[in-house]
Amino acid sequence: MGYDEPGRDGSLEPSSGVPASVLENVFDDPAHGEPGRDRIAVHLLWEALLLIAVGVVGYLLWRESPATLRGSGLRSLLVAAVTLGLLALAAGLSLRTSVVNLAIGPVAVAAALHVAEQGDRGVVNAVAPAAAVAALGGLALALAVVVLHVPAWAASLAGAAGVIVYIEQRSAPVLVQGEYDPSSGATQLFAGFAAVAVLGGLLGATRPVRRLIGRFRPVADPARRRGAVAAFVAAGALIGSTVLAMLAGVLMAAGAGGPVAPTPGLDWTVLAVGAALLAGTSGYGRRGGVFGTLLAVCLVTLVLTYAQARGWTVSRWAVGGAALGVGLVVTRLVEAYGRPAAGSTAEPAPGGDGRISTGWTMTRSDPADTWPPTLPTQTTESPADPWSSPQWDTGPRRWDDGGR
Numbered sequence: 001m002g003y004d005e006p007g008r009d010g011s012l013e014p015s016s017g018v019p020a021s022v023l024e025n026v027f028d029d030p031a032h033g034e035p036g037r038d039r040i041a042v043h044l045l046w047e048a049l050l051l052i053a054v055g056v057v058g059y060l061l062w063r064e065s066p067a068t069l070r071g072s073g074l075r076s077l078l079v080a081a082v083t084l085g086l087l088a089l090a091a092g093l094s095l096r097t098s099v100v101n102l103a104i105g106p107v108a109v110a111a112a113l114h115v116a117e118q119g120d121r122g123v124v125n126a127v128a129p130a131a132a133v134a135a136l137g138g139l140a141l142a143l144a145v146v147v148l149h150v151p152a153w154a155a156s157l158a159g160a161a162g163v164i165v166y167i168e169q170r171s172a173p174v175l176v177q178g179e180y181d182p183s184s185g186a187t188q189l190f191a192g193f194a195a196v197a198v199l200g201g202l203l204g205a206t207r208p209v210r211r212l213i214g215r216f217r218p219v220a221d222p223a224r225r226r227g228a229v230a231a232f233v234a235a236g237a238l239i240g241s242t243v244l245a246m247l248a249g250v251l252m253a254a255g256a257g258g259p260v261a262p263t264p265g266l267d268w269t270v271l272a273v274g275a276a277l278l279a280g281t282s283g284y285g286r287r288g289g290v291f292g293t294l295l296a297v298c299l300v301t302l303v304l305t306y307a308q309a310r311g312w313t314v315s316r317w318a319v320g321g322a323a324l325g326v327g328l329v330v331t332r333l334v335e336a337y338g339r340p341a342a343g344s345t346a347e348p349a350p351g352g353d354g355r356i357s358t359g360w361t362m363t364r365s366d367p368a369d370t371w372p373p374t375l376p377t378q379t380t381e382s383p384a385d386p387w388s389s390p391q392w393d394t395g396p397r398r399w400d401d402g403g404r
Contacts, residue, residue: 042337043289050295065309075186086248087272090241097237098285099152104245105269106163111249119178138242142235173259201290214286270320277327
């Protein structure tokens with residue numbers, strides 16, 4: 001097969017006439033999703049709308065309470081944004097890999113209670129055991145999901161119930177011990193979160209990574225196993241999201257400014273998953289934007305702060321539920337307009353031998369005729385009776401027998 005003729009865009013196309021778009025996707029495995037490059041325009045358009053919304057709410061907050069956007073007020077706002085941002089990163093990571101982790105809210109509250117109790121031992125001594133427990137808990141959740149191959153939402157909800165039992169052992173708010181104040185480095189914390197969110201979005205927009213993290217997403221029967229690679233990716237996402245939720249709990253305790261209440265924490269789960277969906281992450285997995293997580297976290301944080309400045313009683317349940325509702329609509333848009341363009345990919349069509357056709361075809365010579373075109377002409381005479389042959393006679397042979 002030769003590439004001796006340039007295509008319309010200047011690229012070389014095979015002399016057999018196979019389109020370059022098919023050749024680009026020939027090594028895609030249709031068993032792990034649609035071959036081809038996901039379209040990113042829908043994400044960029046939605047992120048532009050998010051940016052406008054952030055500007056509008058920020059302007060309203062500045063007019064209502066200018067002190068919130070400067071000095072100590074701004075530092076507290078940045079710490080609150082990073083706390084929600086870590087939870088949104090945890091939710092987004094598990095969503096992108098199709099193993100949503102609903103235990104992140106209770107894990108964050110449990111970590112906040114632990115750090116509040118053990119903070120007088122130092123930040124490292126308080127955080128290290130919490131990180132180890134979070135990693136082991138994420139590993140146990142991952143084993144349940146990938147080994148038993150059960151829905152991640154159900155397994156993580158069971159894990160959340162177990163964490164809530166730990167939280168309910170405390171009947172009163174816990175006073176924060178220790179002197180760590182994250183507001184002193186609020187700018188650095190926010191810059192670090194923004195860098196991780198944007199770089200993660202850029203990395204997830206590349207085609208190999210996008211297909212890798214989406215391997216656990218079902219393409220046929222959701223109960224069918226997706227392979228060892230998909231299992232490792234899903235397990236890593238569950239462990240990573242649990243550890244990120246623990247880190248959010250550390251900031252939750254250190255930046256609380258008062259005692260940490262032993263609440264179930266499911267409202268934080270709803271808020272984080274809502275922010276991740278609002279960011280443009282598909283609820284089905286694989287697809288997501290670049291700047292969406294950063295913008296969605298800023299928008300939700302500004303909305304909560306603006307409501308507080310106006311004296312409104314708005315709970316995290318209400319804001320999280322609204323974000324979930326809008327995020328589900330965004331998921332539909334992302335799935336409709338973010339998938340590979342029709343006609344630019346090789347359609348996965350099973351061949352006659354059960355293999356997947358990738359668009360490569362070979363010219364074969366006509367098969368040799370091994371069957372005659374028509375049946376031979378049958379004679380009209382009665383066929384000879386084989387039982388009347390002389391060799392089958394049992395009596396004595398006559399002297400005038402012709403075979404004598």
